[in-house]
Amino acid sequence: MFKTMLPPVRIVVALSVATLTILGRTEFAPAQNYATSDNQSGYVHWIELRDASGRTIAPDDDDAPPYSPQQTCGRCHDFNTISHGWHFDAVEQSSRRGRPGQPWIWSDLANGIHMPLSYRDWQGTFNPDKLEISRWQMAEKFGGFLPGGGPGSAASLEHRPEFKLPTWKDPKDDDEPETDGEAVTPEHFVDLSNVTGELPVDCMLCHHRPGSGYSPFAWTEQIEDRNFAYAPTVAMGIGTVDKNSLRLKDDFDRAEDADKLPKITYDAQRFRHDGMIFFDLVRKPSNDSCYYCHTNISTDTATGGRWLHDEDVHVRAGIACADCHRNGLDHETVRGFVGEQHPSASAESFSCQGCHLGSDGSGTVAGRLGAPKPLHKGLPPLHFEKLSCTACHSGKLPSDTLPRQFNSIAHRLGEHVRRNGDEAPGIVASALLPLDWHPPTTAEGDHSDDDSDVEASGHPSAKLTPHRMMWPSYWGLLTDSGIQPLNPEQAREIVRKGLRTKRDFTEDLAKVKLSSSQKKEALGDRYRTKEEEWTEEEKAKVESLTKKLREEQITEKMVKALKELEEGFPESIAVYITGGQGFALGEADDLRELSADELGDAAEPYAWPMAHSVRPASQSLGIGGCTDCHRTDAPLFATQVRPVGLLPDQETEAFAISNIQGLDVEKLSIWNSMFDGRSVFKIFGLIALGLTCVVAVSACAVNLSSFWRR
């Protein structure tokens, strides 16, 4: 029939059919650009390794380049889509901000700097761009615990912030820098991407099969050695690298000095005769892959009590992290809380409520993954308006104080070292705070400018939820507009000369070794006596002297560091913030504590909600009855919070958590006191109610009998 039509008609018909076909595909069946196996048994990956330019790698080539996951995996998987998911998109303007989460903590152990950072502008964190930390510096510092990309992606590395921080001027240098009218890149803004290249995305960091030989810590080590491009190869164990890139100078030229680059030696035995190599991977990341970056563990558990530690009840039941925190090809990982804004409408069904109670929003019914439906017998429903699920079911049971926790990224868990539990940064948990908790005031220019799209504002904000907390420690300047934190690298360069702390700020500041003359001053003629032979009185004398010297040493070093800062910033007052307090130079060359007005909210802690580990129902808060929480000294409200400061002997002020829970403490106290003797009331009340029934029934009987008698 088509052939019998006139040519112009044929053309119109053909174009119409083609248009409809294209529209139909677009609307009803999105085109699949990549083939898929779709077998639940998975696909066995015998594939060719490819380098960054897409060429196949020959393992016996002496100059074989490192393999590129983008080119190797990207041939069959939509790399562009994947590399903009939740774990990669923090630096992107269009990324989800989400409710506050685990920050990247910029730690400089020796110089007392621990700053919570986030590009997502979570209130209480510092934006690295505003601190003039380069994307490359972020990639180098945190790339070891990132799956690659993100701040280290090629597009991100090109980003240059506006340089607005006050410029430090070396007082010994009289020369003015030549600017030629152009913005000068400050020295603290370091970008060595010419040496390292971009931070590659390593799919295997998450998708390796446990026991396959892939080592996440090898990945971390390679990033720290600035061997960015080599990290995927070495981490997978298919090759070794002969040197690191740390020694390459800033002016390194890849074209001219290519021979100085590290060299890869592939393990030829891992390759098949046709050059294919086996990628031992899993579609759904294993828990161990998640744990590498997301381990949060009590310090007491890590320092000897591991055998007493119970896993999350879901993990014990066989549920993997990725069963709830799942994602599609876009790698927009579900974070799993009520009110989450997610490209998929069904994300909410993976929250506690979604699985256990069902979700009206996504239309899912309760019982997903076999989740039992909780009855909460005897629990007044008002509690669901006041408490999140995790308040009663997650983390450690509230206790008198907030214990400290280690975190993979902040404390470099994975590295084989001795830990005593006091390592900075001091993160404490579980602090039961309202979900949208933030300090009462907000620093100028910080993160309060556009709260309209803050995800947290979209859901019940007053629910108490367990949080992790940390108090920032940093060097800054007190100006008319408040405290301006300094770039941590810049601060390090300036204060280290005064501090002379080499390894650990707190330990090194506190370290005092008595000289012979000092011992003699304390002990007299017995100053040569061995320590074990000292009397109690002598021990006390030595201790007293040590304490005095320590205080002098701390003051001396801190004063020196602050003076160094003030010499470089002559218009400002140099300050050091730690443990919720601020310190500046006093009039008598000593340290003075900043007043609350001077401090503003510069020392306020950053808190972010946590959800794991989930305890079984039989260990939930409230299982012991109302008085688990409703009594005067119940930890839910009375837990003592003591800011973690870094100065030795720093006396931070502890306070009851109810002071920052946004609750009316007086009302709370009256309310809790009403639960005293509640059991007795229940008994007598029930007796009274029973007697009332008896009276009513008897009156009824009397009336009925007199009615019948009539």
Add this chain to the structure above:
Amino acid sequence: MFMIAELPVVDFTQAMNAAGLATVALLGLGGLWVLATRRGEHKITGRNWLAKISYLVFTIVVLVLAVSSFGAIVTEGHMLGYALLAHMAGAGAFVFLLLAIAYFYLPRGTDIPSDNRWWVARWSAWGLVVAGIVTAGTMFLSMLPVLGTQDMLAAIAVHRFSGLLVVVCMVFHFFALCCVRLGLR
């Protein structure tokens, strides 16, 4: 076991408004009717002092409970804070006073003629006690680890409606007592 969750959904605020209007209207009409048809019965001096005090305190407690609950619902939309505190405190007294009210004021076949001689007084006393038992009973049930969340929500709904009934019955009982004691009925 306690599947009382499947109750008809009625907007409580609407029901409360309707009950309030109906009570005021009935009270006004009833007052006019009583005045128009006064019977000149003999006045009653009243019951013993314990009954009188119980009734006075019970009236105050019901007033506190009504204001702290319905007042809070009208003004705030829900019960929270000091309103809830006052309600909790009043509820404790309510349970024990209800026993006294049932004992002293429920009509028995033998105590006619008395201040129960008018049918409004008799039936409002019954309404007061029965609704009071349901109100206190649902509260106690909620305090025991027997009801799940859905059942507890239903119990709270029952508590609200029966509490509303207590207030309405209390108003009519008070009205009836006044009429009887003044010799109008």
